[in-house]
Amino acid sequence: MYKILVTDGISDTGLKSLFDHPHFVVERQPTLPTVELKNIIGDYDALIVRSQTKVTEELLEAADKLRVIARAGVGVDNIDVNAATRKGIIVINAPGANTIAATEHTLAMMLSLARKIPQAHEKTVSGIWDRNSFKGVELYKKTLGVIGMGKIGVEVAKRAKSFGMNILGFDPYLTEERANKLGITKASLDIIAQESDFITVHTPLTNDTRGLINDEYLRKTKKGVRFVNCARGGIIDEKALVRAIQEGHVAGAALDVFEKEPVANPELLQNPNIIVTPHLGASTVEAQEKVAEEVSAEIIEIFEKQSIQNAVNMPQMSGETQAKLQPYLLLGDQMGQLVVQLLKGNAPAKIEINYYGDLIGEDTELLTRTLLKGILSYHLSDSVNLINVLHLLKEQGVSYNVQKNATNKGFANYMELSVSQGKDSAKVGATVLNGYGARIVKINQYRIDIKPEKHLLYVKHQDMPGMIGKVGSLLGDYQINIGTMQVGRTTIGGEAIMCLTLDKKVDANVLRALTLIDGLNEAQLLELASVDSFEAGRVKPQKVESI
Numbered sequence: 001m002y003k004i005l006v007t008d009g010i011s012d013t014g015l016k017s018l019f020d021h022p023h024f025v026v027e028r029q030p031t032l033p034t035v036e037l038k039n040i041i042g043d044y045d046a047l048i049v050r051s052q053t054k055v056t057e058e059l060l061e062a063a064d065k066l067r068v069i070a071r072a073g074v075g076v077d078n079i080d081v082n083a084a085t086r087k088g089i090i091v092i093n094a095p096g097a098n099t100i101a102a103t104e105h106t107l108a109m110m111l112s113l114a115r116k117i118p119q120a121h122e123k124t125v126s127g128i129w130d131r132n133s134f135k136g137v138e139l140y141k142k143t144l145g146v147i148g149m150g151k152i153g154v155e156v157a158k159r160a161k162s163f164g165m166n167i168l169g170f171d172p173y174l175t176e177e178r179a180n181k182l183g184i185t186k187a188s189l190d191i192i193a194q195e196s197d198f199i200t201v202h203t204p205l206t207n208d209t210r211g212l213i214n215d216e217y218l219r220k221t222k223k224g225v226r227f228v229n230c231a232r233g234g235i236i237d238e239k240a241l242v243r244a245i246q247e248g249h250v251a252g253a254a255l256d257v258f259e260k261e262p263v264a265n266p267e268l269l270q271n272p273n274i275i276v277t278p279h280l281g282a283s284t285v286e287a288q289e290k291v292a293e294e295v296s297a298e299i300i301e302i303f304e305k306q307s308i309q310n311a312v313n314m315p316q317m318s319g320e321t322q323a324k325l326q327p328y329l330l331l332g333d334q335m336g337q338l339v340v341q342l343l344k345g346n347a348p349a350k351i352e353i354n355y356y357g358d359l360i361g362e363d364t365e366l367l368t369r370t371l372l373k374g375i376l377s378y379h380l381s382d383s384v385n386l387i388n389v390l391h392l393l394k395e396q397g398v399s400y401n402v403q404k405n406a407t408n409k410g411f412a413n414y415m416e417l418s419v420s421q422g423k424d425s426a427k428v429g430a431t432v433l434n435g436y437g438a439r440i441v442k443i444n445q446y447r448i449d450i451k452p453e454k455h456l457l458y459v460k461h462q463d464m465p466g467m468i469g470k471v472g473s474l475l476g477d478y479q480i481n482i483g484t485m486q487v488g489r490t491t492i493g494g495e496a497i498m499c500l501t502l503d504k505k506v507d508a509n510v511l512r513a514l515t516l517i518d519g520l521n522e523a524q525l526l527e528l529a530s531v532d533s534f535e536a537g538r539v540k541p542q543k544v545e546s547i
């Protein structure tokens with residue numbers, strides 16, 4: 001049974017799939033301050049929040065069982081994603097589920113700003129019939145600058161066009177071709193400043209966008225410009241905005257989000273040219289049901305099928321790429337485990353990953369993380385997962401390098417993993433053979449061909465007659481059945497290897513007996529995760545218990 005804590009106002013209808021699920025217990029709490037939440041968070045496997053609950057590092061320190069933090073919405077700036085990543089906690093969100101709500105709110109705010117609707121409403125309900133103070137402006141034929149042409153920015157632009165507005169768009173990812181398709185003009189921030197009558201921002205709050213609209217930018221804008229911010233407080237510098245409005249350069253602003261929420265700044269709240277709403281962009285019945293539905297479905301997928309779709313702290317990839325990588329994931333994890341054992345339990349200081357063949361055309365980030373996780377899990381066991389593996393590597397001071405090679409290694413696809421620590425090094429090469437599945441085809445300098453199995457015996461010996469028979473009969477004496485046996489050598493009569501798959505684990509006595517065989521230099525037992533303990537989920541190659 002998994003325990004889910006839901007804080008903030010989240011739709012019950014949207015949470016139905018979790019409430020109805022026999023493996024989940026859902027408990028609700030109002031928005032709680034960190035000190036109170038800290039006392040209870042240790043009991044829960046997942047936490048669902050909107051934007052009010054602050055998921056801080058301090059809170060996460062007490063979250064010993066927590067596997068998933070779900071943001072029922074888009075922006076995750078109320079969650080310390082880095083701290084969650086360090087703890088290996090998956091952070092998911094519901095991108096797109098509230099796009100229409102935020103888009104419509106932006107349009108509502110722009111129209112309200114243009115026509116002074118909130119001010120007129122307030123005066124009318126107070127009993128004053130004033131038809132002179134609220135002359136507005138039209139949107140028709142005006143220029144709208146949209147900064148951030150992501151999901152919401154694009155939908156705002158489409159709707160604003162239907163008002164007869166001319167749209168200028170700025171986004172680092174906006175291409176000329178896409179702008180043409182949307183019927184808008186791709187513009188620089190400076191052009192937007194010089195030509196826009198209205199400017200609306202739709203970016204996340206990042207180091208780049210904090211204070212994007214500041215004194216300097218405002219000075220470049222057209223006199224009488226109006227601003228809308230339904231994205232994140234802080235993208236527009238509030239003090240600079242108030243100054244520009246007081247100076248009469250900016251005609252007004254409509255703000256749904258603030259540098260500090262709840263907003264208390266009287267300069268904003270008492271300015272007659274600034275209209276405000278309390279972060280209501282996503283507050284529609286439809287959006288709230290949808291965000292809750294999406295995160296509930298995703299939580300069920302993660303816990304039941306080990307599959308993650310919208311993790312903020314995991315590489316995003318298409319379903320097609322996930323499907324293509326799937327056959328390599330278990331193999332990648334096993335290669336990692338194998339190579340670190342070949343290093344005789346030393347922790348590697350350097351890791352090299354090389355991809356060849358079909359793999360060079362794929363987004364291999366997930367596979368790389370899987371290989372690295374396989375290595376680190378040998379020493380760090382369950383504390384390492386695909387979320388925190390890069391962080392843990394950095395913390396351990398292990399460097400890694402990934403290369404995609406155009407040269408051919410004789411297989412349609414091939415990956416090679418090398419590790420080193422001082423003078424010691426180890427290498428494993430593997431491929432997935434069409435119709436035959438995964439194969440380890442190289443161990444150190446030796447070519448072999450083995451199907452990865454849970455129990456492997458790796459033997460180094462002199463290349464001389466009778467060795468295979470001696471090893472085989474000794475294992476037989478101990479009632480150990482051999483699945484497959486492969487030999488490899490680089491020179492006739494030189495050092496050779498044997499790699500055997502065994503039906504059960506051999507103990508230290510067997511290893512000692514093996515090393516007494518004349519000509520046998522070394523025998524090492526290697527253990528790999530079995531297919532069952534890997535549970536090949538689409539993106540989660542590990543049972544959630546060991547995330």
Ligand SMILES: NC(=O)C1=CN([C@@H]2O[C@H](COP(=O)(O)OP(=O)(O)OC[C@H]3O[C@@H](n4cnc5c(N)ncnc54)[C@H](O)[C@@H]3O)[C@@H](O)[C@H]2O)C=CC1
Nearest residue numbers: 074075102148149150151152171202203204230231281282
């Ligand atoms: N007021 C509310 O209740 C709501 C607010 N939001 C906020 O709206 C914002 C946009 O959301 P979506 O469109 O869903 O996100 P999105 O991820 O689809 O789009 C964001 C866009 O901003 C662009 N961007 C990033 N840095 C930029 C920069 N320096 N200059 C220009 N563009 C930049 C990105 O390239 C991306 O295209 C987010 O901050 C989100 O948190 C979203 C929903 C509701």
Ligand SMILES: O=C(O)CCC(=O)C(=O)O
Nearest residue numbers: 050051073074075282283
């Ligand atoms: O949950 C909310 O109401 C806030 C929505 C929001 O700001 C977001 O999704 O980024």
